[in-house]
Amino acid sequence: MSAKTETISVANHRTKIVHGFIYAFLIILAVIYLLPLAWVIITSLKDDAVLMISPWELPARPMWENYSFAWTMGHLGTATLNSFIVCTITLLFSMIFGAMAAFAIAKMRWKLSKLVLTYFMIGMMIPVHTVLIPLFVQFSSLKLSNTLIGIIIPYITFSLPITIYIMTGFFEGIPGELFESACIDGCSIFRMFTTVGVPLAKTGFMVTGLMSFVANWNELLLAMVFISKEAKKTLPVSLTKFVGPYHTNYCQMFAAIVIAVIPTIIVYCVFANQIVEGLTAGAVKG
Amino acid sequence: MDKLLRNKKAIILFIAPAFILFTLVLLIPICKAVYYSFCNYKTLHPIKFIGVDNYVKLFTKDRAMRAALKNSIFFMVFSIVTQFIMGLFLAALLTNIRRGRNLFKNIYYLPCVLSSAALGLLWMFIFTPKLGINQMMASFGWIADCTEGPQWLFNTEGFIILPIIVISFVALWQYVGQSMMLYMAQISGISSDIYEAAAIDGCTKTQVFFKITLPLIRPMIATAMSLNAIGSLKFFDLVYNMIPEGFLGDKAHVLATHMYTQAFKFNKLGYGSAIGVVLLIMCLIVTLLINKFVKVEAYD
Numbered sequence: 001m002s003a004k005t006e007t008i009s010v011a012n013h014r015t016k017i018v019h020g021f022i023y024a025f026l027i028i029l030a031v032i033y034l035l036p037l038a039w040v041i042i043t044s045l046k047d048d049a050v051l052m053i054s055p056w057e058l059p060a061r062p063m064w065e066n067y068s069f070a071w072t073m074g075h076l077g078t079a080t081l082n083s084f085i086v087c088t089i090t091l092l093f094s095m096i097f098g099a100m101a102a103f104a105i106a107k108m109r110w111k112l113s114k115l116v117l118t119y120f121m122i123g124m125m126i127p128v129h130t131v132l133i134p135l136f137v138q139f140s141s142l143k144l145s146n147t148l149i150g151i152i153i154p155y156i157t158f159s160l161p162i163t164i165y166i167m168t169g170f171f172e173g174i175p176g177e178l179f180e181s182a183c184i185d186g187c188s189i190f191r192m193f194t195t196v197g198v199p200l201a202k203t204g205f206m207v208t209g210l211m212s213f214v215a216n217w218n219e220l221l222l223a224m225v226f227i228s229k230e231a232k233k234t235l236p237v238s239l240t241k242f243v244g245p246y247h248t249n250y251c252q253m254f255a256a257i258v259i260a261v262i263p264t265i266i267v268y269c270v271f272a273n274q275i276v277e278g279l280t281a282g283a284v285k286g
Numbered sequence: 287m288d289k290l291l292r293n294k295k296a297i298i299l300f301i302a303p304a305f306i307l308f309t310l311v312l313l314i315p316i317c318k319a320v321y322y323s324f325c326n327y328k329t330l331h332p333i334k335f336i337g338v339d340n341y342v343k344l345f346t347k348d349r350a351m352r353a354a355l356k357n358s359i360f361f362m363v364f365s366i367v368t369q370f371i372m373g374l375f376l377a378a379l380l381t382n383i384r385r386g387r388n389l390f391k392n393i394y395y396l397p398c399v400l401s402s403a404a405l406g407l408l409w410m411f412i413f414t415p416k417l418g419i420n421q422m423m424a425s426f427g428w429i430a431d432c433t434e435g436p437q438w439l440f441n442t443e444g445f446i447i448l449p450i451i452v453i454s455f456v457a458l459w460q461y462v463g464q465s466m467m468l469y470m471a472q473i474s475g476i477s478s479d480i481y482e483a484a485a486i487d488g489c490t491k492t493q494v495f496f497k498i499t500l501p502l503i504r505p506m507i508a509t510a511m512s513l514n515a516i517g518s519l520k521f522f523d524l525v526y527n528m529i530p531e532g533f534l535g536d537k538a539h540v541l542a543t544h545m546y547t548q549a550f551k552f553n554k555l556g557y558g559s560a561i562g563v564v565l566l567i568m569c570l571i572v573t574l575l576i577n578k579f580v581k582v583e584a585y586d
Contacts, residue, residue, distance in 0.1 A: 030393045097303040104300035109291045127520045130562040134318035157311040189296045218401040220523045236403040260404040268399045272392045
C-alpha cells in the first residue's frame with residue numbers, strides 16, 4: 001500500500017517538473033511574441049538621436065509629435081479613414097452575398113448545388129497575383145483605378161469563398177423543422193431567409209465578418225497596384241512610404257506602425273474567441 | 287415546403303450576386319491572364335500574340351526568375367515543415383496544460399491578425415546592422431562592434447541567401463499561431479473515451495501522441511499544410527517591406543515580388559502574367575499533392 005502511494009507521489013513529482021518546463025517554455029515564447037510589440041510602442045515615443053544611443057531604454061519624455069507627424073505628414077489619417085470605409089463596405093457586402101449563396105446551397109434543393117459550392121471553394125486556392133494584371137487593365141479602362149470602389153469589388157470577391165464556406169456550415173446546422181414551421185406560418189422563402197436563417201446564424205456572421213475585416217485591413221498588394229493617389233491610399237500602402245534606405249526617421253516609422261496595428265489589436269482583444277472559433281469552424285470540416 | 291425550397295427563381299436570386307462577382311473578378315481574369323501570358327503586352331502598346339516565348343524566356347534566360355523560384359520553393363518547404371512541427375508541438379503542449387491555455391493561445395495567435403506590412407517594417411528595423419539585434423549582441427559582448435555582426439538583411443552569399451532565411455523565420459513567428467490553432471481545434475475534438483482507453487491500457491503520453499493523436503488529426507494536417515503552402519507561395523508583404531526595393535538586385539526576389547516588379551515597374555504585363563500563371567499552377571499542384579498524400583478520409 002505504501003509502496004503504491006510512493007510511486008504515485010513520484011509520478012506526481014515528475015508531472016510537476018514536466019509542467020514546470022512546459023510553462024517556462026511557453027512563457028519564454030510569449031515574451032518573444034510580446035517584446036517586439038511592446039518595444040515598438042516604447043520606441044514610437046522616442047527621439048531618433050536617443051534611439052541610436054540607447055535603443056532599449058524608456059524615453060525620458062514621450063514624443064507625441066511622432067504620432068502627429070505620422071498622422072498628418074505621413075497621410076495616415078486619410079489612410080485610416082480609407083481603410084475603414086473599404087473594410088466596412090466589403091464586410092457588409094461579402095456577408096450579405098455570402099449568406100445568400102450559402103443559404104441557397106445549404107438549405108434549398110437543386111441539382112447543381114454541390115457543383116456551385118465547388119466553384120466557390122476553388123476561389124480559396126487562387127492567388128490574387130494571377131488575376132491582378134487583367135483586373136488592373138480592366139479597371140483602368142473602366143476608370144475604376146484610384147477609386148475605393150475599385151479595390152472594394154475584388155476584396156468582396158476574395159472574401160466570399162471563406163464566407164460561403166463557413167456560412168454553409170452554419171445554415172446546415174439549423175434544424176429543418178424551424179423552416180417547416182415558418183413555411184406553415186406562410187412565410188415566403190425570402191422571409192424564411194431573413195427571419196429564420198439570418199438570426200440563427202448570428203455567430204457565423206460575427207466570425208466571417210471579423211475574418212474578412214482583418215484580412216482586408218492588412219491587404220497590401222492589390223491596394224498598392226490599384227491605387228497611386230495619396231488621397232485614396234489604404235493603411236498598408238501608406239506604410240510602405242516609410243520603407244527604404246533613405247527614410248531615416250525610425251521613431252516616426254514606429255509611430256506609423258503603431259497606428260496601423262492598433263485597430264486590429266483592439267478588434268482582436270475584444271473578439272479573440274470569435275476569431276479563433278471562426279478559423280477553426282472554417283477549417284475543421286475541410 | 288418542398289416546393290418552396292425548389293423555387294428556381296429564388297435560388298437564382300440568392301446565388302446570382304456571388305456567382306456574377308466570381309465570374310467577373312476571378313474566372314474571366316484568369317482566362318485573360320492565361321491569354322496575356324502568351325502575348326507581348328506592354329502598357330500603352332498593342333497586344334501581340336507570341337506563343338510560348340514568355341515562358342521560354344522565364345525558364346531559360348531570366349536570372350531573377352530562377353532566384354524567385356528558388357526562394358519561393360524554399361519558403362514553401364520551410365514553412366510547411368517548421369509550421370507543422372512547431373504548430374503541432376505548441377498545440378500538444380497547450381492541450382496538456384490547464385491554467386493559462388487561452389492566454390498563451392491568444393498571444394501566439396496575435397501576430398496572425400496584424401498587418402504583415404507593419405510587422406515587416408518592425409523586423410526590418412530589428413535586423414538593421416547598426417541597430418536592433420546587432421546592438422544587443424554588442425552590448426552583451428558577443429561581437430566587438432555592431433557593424434561586425436551578421437549582415438542579416440544584406441548578405442547575398444550562399445545558395446539561399448541570409449535575408450531570405452531571416453524572413454522565413456519572421457514568417458514562422460507571425461503565422462505559426464494559425465497552424466497551432468487548427469491542430470488544437472482538431473485535438474480537442476477527439477473523444478476523451480479514446481484517451482481513457484489508452485490510459486487503462488497503460489500507454490505513455492508519447493505513445494498516445496504518436497499512436498492516437500497524430501493519426502486522428504491527419505485530415506487537419508493536410509488542411510494546415512495546404513494553407514501554409516499557398517500562403518508561402520503568395521508571400522509578398524514581408525519581403526517587400528523588409529528588403530528595400532532593388533537593394534539586393536535579383537537575388538532576393540520571390541515569385542510575387544518578381545511579378546510585381548515586371549508588371550508594374552517595368553510595365554511588362556504579358557511577362558508578369560506568365561509569372562502569375564506559373565504561381566497559380568504551382569498553388570494548384572501543391573494543394574493536390576498534399577491532399578493526395580497526407581489527407582485520408584476522416585475517421586469517425
